Amino acid sequence: MALKEREQKYRSVEDLPGVGPATAERLRDLGFTTVESIATATISELMAAGLSEKKAYELIALARESIELTWVTAKDLAELRTGLGRITTGSKALDALMGGGVETQSITEFYGEFGSGKSQICHQLAVNVQLPVSRGGLEGSALYIDTENTFRTERIIAMAKHLGLPPELVAERIIYAEAYTSDHQMLLLEKADKVIKENNVRLIIVDSLTAHFRSEYLGRQLLPERQQKLNKHLHRLIRLARAFNAAAVVTNQVMAKPDDFFNQSAVFPVGGHIVGHTSHTRILVRKVAGKRNRIARLVSSPYLPEGEAVFAITEDGIVDVEGED
Ligand code: GTP
Ligand code: MG
Secondary structure (H helix, E strand, O other): OOHHHHHHHOOOHHHOOOOOHHHHHHHHHOOOOOHHHHHOOOHHHHHOOOOOHHHHHHHHHHHHHHHOOOOOOHHHHHHHHHOOOEEOOOOHHHHHHOOOOEEOOOEEEEEEOOOOOHHHHHHHHHHHOOOOHHHOOOOOEEEEEEOOOOOOHHHHHHHHHHOOOOHHHHHHOEEEEEOOOHHHHHHHHHOOHHHHHHOOEEEEEEEOOOHHHHHHOOOHHHHHHHHHHHHHHHHHHHHHHHHOOOEEEEEEEEEEOHHHOOOOOOEEEOOHHHHHHHOOEEEEEEEOOOOOEEEEEEEEOOOOOOEEEEEEEEOOEEEEOOOOO
């Protein structure tokens, strides 16, 4: 039963039966720093740390038993659900559209055209995740993978001040990395579990998920390879989100569909179907001409109906449009 008990059974690699300090050290050297990383390792990878084949097999099985949630009973599922956390976006209207904010243990994708506000939403969430639960946060920190060098600490400071949070402390709890290529971006997530665990990261942001993939894999022949890599990257992301009860937020540019030229919302996200199937909640963000207002459309969700919400981007961050919530 109790998923929580199972999750807490082995907290660190040393807690796994038969792993002494020396073995733990060798595993750590090879990058296996958490129970989650052991659970997803291969036998040969662990044998490289000097374990016998049998021992490696046993260790992986124990780690998997401790965290893996492939088959669960309906009762376990209900328990898992109650463990879900939510992060406020700063706009009550936008939160309501998503059933109360951005959810942990799944991926939320914000997609839209240039300047629609995707990165501003990411900045705001990186601040808001730090709020106490009573104010819509998770008292955790944020991991921010920036692929377009658009992250700005000044925006974080302004948003933190508006919420009455100590700006330096808030900035310290956003752990940032710029990804220079798609491979680098993938590697950052491959190596993220230690930093996530040590810093109580409850929000993982990849802004933008697709920009590098789009620019590096040009042409039809490369499309299958690009999709396969994106798929792998997203699966890694969802695994981290589930293992650490963190929210995963990604952004994605859109391209206008040439045959739907007059339909403003007829845009489709880069990455096509694979991104579509793996992301659990997808939100299209649109600009409203000449205003700071934005329209968010919930395009797909595992259990919420489609709908729209209006919010605004101001100096203070993401807020409700006055008189409209
Ligand atoms: P791409 O990454 O280019 O696809 O765009 P994006 O969707 O990430 O857009 P982003 O989040 O960067 O939004 C930029 C918009 O946010 C600007 O055009 C402004 O309208 C708004 N914005 C950003 N910073 C501020 C600010 O300090 N004050 C106000 N009022 N608006 C801001
Ligand atoms: Mg952006």
